[in-house]
Amino acid sequence: MALSDYIHTFGQSLFALHGERIHKIALDAGFTCPNRDGAKGIGGCTFCNNSSFNPNGPEQKTLEAQFDSGRRAIAKRTRAKKFLAYFQAYTNTYAEVKELDALYRQAMTQHDIVGLSVGTRPDCVSGAVLDLLAGYRDEGFIVWLELGLQSAFDESLRRVNRGHGLQEYREVAVAARQRGIPLCTHLILGMPGEDASHYHTSLDTVLDIGVDGLKLHPLHVVKHTVLASQWRNGEYHPLSREEYIRQACNLIERTPEHISFHRVTGTASKDILLAPEWCSQKWNVLNGIEHELARRGSRQGCRAHDSAARAPLPKTDIAAPSPDGKIKILINSKNATGCQTPPNPVEEEILDAA
Numbered sequence: 001m002a003l004s005d006y007i008h009t010f011g012q013s014l015f016a017l018h019g020e021r022i023h024k025i026a027l028d029a030g031f032t033c034p035n036r037d038g039a040k041g042i043g044g045c046t047f048c049n050n051s052s053f054n055p056n057g058p059e060q061k062t063l064e065a066q067f068d069s070g071r072r073a074i075a076k077r078t079r080a081k082k083f084l085a086y087f088q089a090y091t092n093t094y095a096e097v098k099e100l101d102a103l104y105r106q107a108m109t110q111h112d113i114v115g116l117s118v119g120t121r122p123d124c125v126s127g128a129v130l131d132l133l134a135g136y137r138d139e140g141f142i143v144w145l146e147l148g149l150q151s152a153f154d155e156s157l158r159r160v161n162r163g164h165g166l167q168e169y170r171e172v173a174v175a176a177r178q179r180g181i182p183l184c185t186h187l188i189l190g191m192p193g194e195d196a197s198h199y200h201t202s203l204d205t206v207l208d209i210g211v212d213g214l215k216l217h218p219l220h221v222v223k224h225t226v227l228a229s230q231w232r233n234g235e236y237h238p239l240s241r242e243e244y245i246r247q248a249c250n251l252i253e254r255t256p257e258h259i260s261f262h263r264v265t266g267t268a269s270k271d272i273l274l275a276p277e278w279c280s281q282k283w284n285v286l287n288g289i290e291h292e293l294a295r296r297g298s299r300q301g302c303r304a305h306d307s308a309a310r311a312p313l314p315k316t317d318i319a320a321p322s323p324d325g326k327i328k329i330l331i332n333s334k335n336a337t338g339c340q341t342p343p344n345p346v347e348e349e350i351l352d353a354a
C-alpha cells in the first residue's frame with residue numbers, strides 16, 4: 001500500500017484527467033508581498049521567512065534556469081515529461097495585469113509546460129486577474145489558483161499578522177470557482193492559539209465555501225521571524241509529530257474524495273529550521289500519515305459530510321492531449337467524476353517543493 005491508496009492526491013488527479021504524469025516546477029518570479037512592503041502590512045506573517053519555501057535560495061535565477069533545474073530534479077524521481085509552472089514564492093499576483101500576463105505567458109511558452117498554478121494571498125486577486133487566468137483555461141491550459149488562508153478564524157489570522165481575514169478569502173474563492181478556475185487552499189495546523197476544534201472548523205468552512213484542492217502544513221519555526229522569538233520565549237509550542245499526524249489524518253478523513261490533496265505536510269531546510277525538528281523529515285511524516293490511516297482502517301472522505309455546497313466545480317478539468325502537445329479542456333465531460341485511482345498512482349505530486 002502507498003499513501004495514494006488512502007488519499008486522492010493531486011498527482012493521481014492529473015494522471016486520471018490527462019493520462020500521464022504532470023509535475024509542478026516551483027518558481028520564484030521575484031515578487032514581493034503586500035504584507036511586507038507596507039501596502040497591507042509591514043513585517044509579514046509572524047512565521048514567514050520566505051526562503052523557507054523558496055526552492056531557489058536567496059539568489060534570483062531566470063525562469064529558464066529555474067525550469068532547467070526543476071526538470072533535472074524531477075527527472076531523478078519520476079518520468080514526468082510535462083509540467084505546471086508553479087508560481088510559488090511570495091505573492092504571485094502582486095503586479096499589473098499586463099505584467100502578469102507577460103510573465104505567465106513567458107512560462108507557458110516552454111515546450112513542456114501545460115499550465116500554471118499561481119500561489120497568492122486572498123486580498124491580492126482582482127477580478128481582472130481572475131479573468132486573465134480563466135482566459136488561459138479557455139485556451140486549453142491547466143490553471144490552478146492557490147490561496148493561502150491558513151485558518152478560517154480572523155482572530156488567529158490577526159495573531160500571526162496575516163493582514164487579511166476570512167471574508168477576502170470567501171470572495172475570491174467564490175469568484176474564482178464561478179469562472180471555472182480550480183482552487184487549492186492552504187491550511188496550517190498548529191497556528192498559535194488553535195487546537196483540533198479550530199482545524200476542523202477551518203476545513204469545514206473551506207469546504208462549505210467550495211474548494212477543489214488542499215494543502216496541509218504544520219506550522220514550523222524558522223530563523224529571523226517573530227514566531228522564532230515567541231518560540232524562544234516559550235510563548236509558542238509547535239505540534240509534536242504524532243499530534244500533527246493525528247490531526248492531519250482527522251482532516252483527511254473529513255475531506256470529500258473528489259478534492260485532491262496537493263500536499264499533506266511541509267518542510268523547511270535544516271539551515272533555517274528551528275523547530276520542530278521533525279519538519280525536516282518529509283518522508284517520515286508522510287509514512288506516519290499512511291500508517292495512521294492504515295491503522296485506523298480509514299481513508300480520505302470516510303467521515304466527510306455530504307453537501308451540495310461541497311460539490312466539484314461545474315466546469316471540471318477534463319483534458320486530452322491535442323496535436324500541438326498542449327492540453328485541451330473538455331467542459332462538463334461525462335468523465336468529470338471525482339476521486340479516481342489511475343493505473344499507476346502518482347503520489348509525488350503532493351511532494352512538490354512548496
Ligand code: SF4
Pocket residue numbers: 033034035036043044045048049050089090091121148162
Ligand atoms: S502572505 Fe505569504 S509571503 Fe506574505 S508575509 Fe505572509 S507568508 Fe510571507
